[in-house]
Amino acid sequence: xxxxxxxxxxxxxxxxxxxxxxxxxxxxxxxxxxxxxxxxxxxxxxxxxxxxxxxxxxxxxxxxxxxxxxxxxxxxxxxxxxxxxxxxxxxxxxxxxxxxxxxxxxxxxxxxxxxxxxxxxxxxxxxxxxxxxxxxxxxxxxxxxxxxxxxxxxxxxxxxxxxxxxxxxxxxxxxxxxxxxxxxxxxxxxxxxxxxxxxxxxxxxxxxxxxxxxxxxxxxxxxxxxxxxxxxxxxxxxxxxxxxxxxxxxxxxxxxxxxxxxxxxxxxxxxxxxxxxxxxxxxxxxxxxxxxxxxxxxxxxxxxxxxxxxxxxxxxxxxxxxxxxxxxxxxxxxxxxxxxxxxxxxxxxx
Amino acid sequence: xxxxxxxxxxxxxxxxxxxxxxxxxxxxxxxxxxxxxxxxxxxxxxxxxxxxxxxxxxxxxxxxxxxxxxxxxxxxxxxxxxxxxxxxxxxxxxxxxxxxxxxxxxxxxxxxxxxxxxxxxxxxxxxxxxxxxxxxxxxxxxxxxxxxxxxxxxxxxxxxxxxxxxxxxxxxxxxxxxxxxxxxxxxxxxxxxxxxxxxxxxxxxxxxxxxxxxxxxxxxxxxxxxxxxxxxxxxxxxxxxxxxxxxxxxxxxxxxxxxxxxxxxxxxxxxxxxxxxxxxxxxxxxxxxxxxxxxxxxxxxxxxxxxxxxxxxxxxxxxxxxxxxxxxxxxxxxxxxxxxxxxxxxxxxxxxxxxxxxxxxxxxxxxxxxxxxxxxxxxxxxxxxxxxxxxxxxxxxxxxxxxxxxxxxxxxxxxxxxxxxxxxxxxxxxxxxxxxxxxxxxxxxxxxxxxxxxxxxxxxxxxxxxxxxxxxxxxxxxxxxxxxxxxxxxxxxxxxxxxxxxxxxxxxxxxxxxxxxxxxxxxxxxxxxxxxxxxxxxxxxx
Numbered sequence: 001x002x003x004x005x006x007x008x009x010x011x012x013x014x015x016x017x018x019x020x021x022x023x024x025x026x027x028x029x030x031x032x033x034x035x036x037x038x039x040x041x042x043x044x045x046x047x048x049x050x051x052x053x054x055x056x057x058x059x060x061x062x063x064x065x066x067x068x069x070x071x072x073x074x075x076x077x078x079x080x081x082x083x084x085x086x087x088x089x090x091x092x093x094x095x096x097x098x099x100x101x102x103x104x105x106x107x108x109x110x111x112x113x114x115x116x117x118x119x120x121x122x123x124x125x126x127x128x129x130x131x132x133x134x135x136x137x138x139x140x141x142x143x144x145x146x147x148x149x150x151x152x153x154x155x156x157x158x159x160x161x162x163x164x165x166x167x168x169x170x171x172x173x174x175x176x177x178x179x180x181x182x183x184x185x186x187x188x189x190x191x192x193x194x195x196x197x198x199x200x201x202x203x204x205x206x207x208x209x210x211x212x213x214x215x216x217x218x219x220x221x222x223x224x225x226x227x228x229x230x231x232x233x234x235x236x237x238x239x240x241x242x243x244x245x246x247x248x249x250x251x252x253x254x255x256x257x258x259x260x261x262x263x264x265x266x267x268x269x270x271x272x273x274x275x276x277x278x279x280x281x282x283x284x285x286x287x288x289x290x291x292x293x294x295x296x297x298x299x300x301x302x303x304x305x306x307x308x309x310x311x312x313x314x315x316x317x318x319x320x321x322x323x324x325x326x327x328x329x330x331x332x333x334x335x336x337x338x339x340x341x342x343x344x345x346x347x348x349x350x
Numbered sequence: 351x352x353x354x355x356x357x358x359x360x361x362x363x364x365x366x367x368x369x370x371x372x373x374x375x376x377x378x379x380x381x382x383x384x385x386x387x388x389x390x391x392x393x394x395x396x397x398x399x400x401x402x403x404x405x406x407x408x409x410x411x412x413x414x415x416x417x418x419x420x421x422x423x424x425x426x427x428x429x430x431x432x433x434x435x436x437x438x439x440x441x442x443x444x445x446x447x448x449x450x451x452x453x454x455x456x457x458x459x460x461x462x463x464x465x466x467x468x469x470x471x472x473x474x475x476x477x478x479x480x481x482x483x484x485x486x487x488x489x490x491x492x493x494x495x496x497x498x499x500x501x502x503x504x505x506x507x508x509x510x511x512x513x514x515x516x517x518x519x520x521x522x523x524x525x526x527x528x529x530x531x532x533x534x535x536x537x538x539x540x541x542x543x544x545x546x547x548x549x550x551x552x553x554x555x556x557x558x559x560x561x562x563x564x565x566x567x568x569x570x571x572x573x574x575x576x577x578x579x580x581x582x583x584x585x586x587x588x589x590x591x592x593x594x595x596x597x598x599x600x601x602x603x604x605x606x607x608x609x610x611x612x613x614x615x616x617x618x619x620x621x622x623x624x625x626x627x628x629x630x631x632x633x634x635x636x637x638x639x640x641x642x643x644x645x646x647x648x649x650x651x652x653x654x655x656x657x658x659x660x661x662x663x664x665x666x667x668x669x670x671x672x673x674x675x676x677x678x679x680x681x682x683x684x685x686x687x688x689x690x691x692x693x694x695x696x697x698x699x700x701x702x703x704x705x706x707x708x709x710x711x712x713x714x715x716x717x718x719x720x721x722x723x724x725x726x727x728x729x730x731x732x733x734x735x736x737x738x739x740x741x742x743x744x745x746x747x748x749x750x751x752x753x754x755x756x757x758x759x760x761x762x763x764x765x766x767x768x769x770x771x772x773x774x775x776x777x778x779x780x781x782x783x784x785x786x787x788x789x790x791x792x793x794x795x796x797x798x799x800x801x802x803x804x805x806x807x808x809x810x811x812x813x814x815x816x817x818x819x820x821x822x823x824x825x826x827x828x829x830x831x832x833x834x835x836x837x838x839x840x841x842x843x844x845x846x847x848x849x850x851x852x853x854x855x856x857x858x859x860x861x862x863x864x865x866x867x868x869x870x871x872x873x874x875x876x877x878x879x880x881x882x883x884x885x886x887x888x889x890x891x892x
Contacts, residue, residue, distance in 0.1 A: 004742070005716060005805065005806050006710075006712070006713060006714050006715055006716060007712060007713045007714070007795050007796055007805065008708060008715070008735075008740040008741070009539065009796065010796045010798070010801065011386070011797055013754070013797060014799050014800075015747050018750075018752070018799050073747055113748065114748045114750065115748030115749050115750050116748070238753070287752040287753065288750050290751075292753050292756070292764065292766055292767070294753070294756065294757075336767070341756070341763075343634065343784045344380075344621060344631055344632075344760065344761040345631045345632050345633050345635075345636070345761075346633075346634050346784070
């Protein structure tokens with residue numbers, strides 16, 4: 001609708017600017033991912049961006065709107081980058097392609113496009129891939145600090161395209177760590193170890209947990225935390241969801257750890273492993289699919305945090321941010337309904 | 351160390367307990383609000399000047415809230431400035447006076463200053479330039495006068511709320527209250543007429559406020575003002591101290607306090623200012639009166655004072671003429687009914703060179719559809735904007751539910767949800783989410799990154815709901831009438847049937863009575879005859 005009546009003035013805030021700032025804030029996290037996991041990170045990002053933007057434009061065409069209008073708001077770019085950052089590096093090329101197509105076509109446009117999607121598109125794409133291709137989706141390279149063989153650009157490129165580096169090595173060869181064992185992410189390591197009946201202190205002897213919290217992943221999380229703080233500082237996101245999520249994770253994992261430190265993952269590992277910070281500041285904060293009232297956003301964030309801890313500790317998957325976000329997306333309308341703020345003058349007068 | 355603590359302790363407590371401070375910063379805040387660019391220095395640097403009266407004024411008879419005034423003058427009449435030309439009619443209305451002297455050119459439908467661009471009844475006067483003035487009698491020593499006499503004067507002088515509402519002042523001043531708040535916040539960007547009025551007429555204004563205090567019987571009087579007007583605050587403070595010394599011999603005995611509030615739009619909203627000054631919220635859908643509070647604008651206060659002490663009817667007011675298009679931006683005493691095109695002419699602005707004129711502020715004002723319309727008693731500002739100034743957004747994107755609007759809403763509403771309901775015409779839901787607590791301040795539209803004209807949707811939804819409820823009331827009324835009619839027809843039918851039945855019965859009875867009488871006689875005669883025969887038989891046999 002056109003503006004016909006007051007106000008005649010507005011601030012310089014715009015959807016485009018918001019989205020650009022989000023993209024900008026992912027740079028530190030993406031850089032650290034690249035540092036530890038190599039060229040696969042870049043391939044994922046580039047593929048996701050290309051497919052998402054192309055699909056967005058094509059669908060706008062299909063909906064009989066100017067195709068460039070779809071690219072104009074940068075929302076497809078944000079979806080592409082968040083999905084690209086979440087995928088394991090050097091997964092086969094069709095992983096980012098299928099994820100991107102599903103995210104844009106099914107999770108976004110079949111619901112009406114930007115502003116109408118009940119689920120976070122990037123996470124919907126991620127979960128589709130995780131359920132359909134669990135092996136590819138859980139095969140992470142070891143962080144560069146632990147890897148014995150680091151694929152160079154050409155090797156990475158061939159691994160990405162064909163599953164083999166051109167010299168007969170498959171991805172599995174690159175997974176081996178200095179101990180000669182196949183490498184897993186810290187959360188994988190814990191899940192497998194706990195499942196095999198090891199106690200947590202024993203599992204934490206593994207080389208992946210050397211360092212403050214773990215290898216590589218702690219810095220990835222710190223980098224996304226820095227990007228997230230920038231978004232908070234710029235008032236692009238509000239504190240409610242990140243604080244709700246991280247607070248709930250801290251409290252719940254601490255309580256569980258206090259009850260049984262052998263079986264439950266410590267809070268520090270929860271907070272600085274896997275997709276915690278990416279989830280807290282970039283994914284759960286997607287305004288379209290999150291709760292919209294101030295109180296509701298705290299509840300929403302806390303719900304995501306609790307689900308992440310519960311699924312990581314008791315569920316079948318090592319990480320849980322995507323599932324937790326989608327489950328809370330479903331609850332958002334209900335949360336909004338029960339957390340309406342007190343309107344001016346509605347308070348009882350003493 | 352201990353000494354320092356002892357020293358600071360008493361001084362701070364003294365400061366907080368000293369309620370007689372003439373000027374203090376409010377400890378209270380309201381939810382939300384925004385900080386738009388102020389653009390106030392454009393117009394508040396110079397003292398108030400007089401705008402040359404126009405050769406012709408067009409005075410709108412319906413410019414106050416309530417019923418329009420009835421025209422008293424007709425074409426060809428000679429009227430003086432201050433002469434009554436429109437009489438208040440009904441319980442909520444205000445008098446209208448000539449703002450120049452001269453001959454009435456017409457009483458007819460003319461374009462008026464209204465967002466819709468409608469035409470309505472105006473009195474058009476050709477200015478003879480003589481300013482021959484009719485005054486009401488001067489009321490000496492107003493603070494000893496009968497309240498009703500003062501209220502009558504305010505009614506006679508046609509005073510209405512000059513902050514923008516145009517509500518007749520004599521009605522607003524009728525009830526007595528505990529707390530009088532003078533609204534000097536002037537939170538809208540660009541507008542500086544109250545700021546300048548306070549600087550240039552501080553003493554008269556303080557006297558006006560004392561008069562208002564006497565009128566409403568308030569024990570407490572607070573001037574609520576934003577901290578972006580330091581000169582005005584200084585001028586008022588000086589004047590309050592001076593007045594206090596003159597009347598009581600002591601500086602700090604004034605009952606008037608200045609409450610400085612942080613600059614944040616919309617602090618000058620009635621409900622927001624009450625919360626800033628008192629920390630209390632006006633209950634939903636009630637008047638400030640329910641808290642024993644009344645608010646008046648500074649310009650209204652001054653107009654009332656002048657009506658009482660100088661017998662002046664409301665024929666001119668201070669108006670901010672501003673915007674990048676204005677050549678001499680500033681504040682001007684402007685006659686009521688001055689055509690906006692005359693203002694452009696006085697500012698040496700060719701009509702073609704400007705893109706729009708906004709009456710009121712950029713947040714809540716409207717673009718004038720017709721520059722021939724005249725100014726109103728409530729016109730506090732006109733913004734002459736250039737092509738790159740205050741232009742509305744052309745397109746809006748989808749709502750991304752970022753909830754910046756909810757953060758900015760001074761009524762703590764959920765604008766993103768209201769937008770959703772208004773857009774889908776889910777009016778019941780919109781009402782449930784308290785659409786009618788929206789004060790249409792525009793803070794939500796201001797912050798919206800998708801540039802959605804949110805307030806426009808709310809205005810539309812409100813109008814729809816009001817119209818629907820009126821229709822509903824009308825149809826309920828019609829239904830009731832129909833039902834009553836049916837009931838009456840039924841009753842009449844039943845009564846008629848009953849009447850017919852009774853009549854038929856009566857007839858039948860009458861007929862039967864007749865028949866029954868003959869039969870009886872016959873039977874009796876028979877019986878008598880038989881008895882006689884039997885007797886005879888018996889006698890003969892014996």
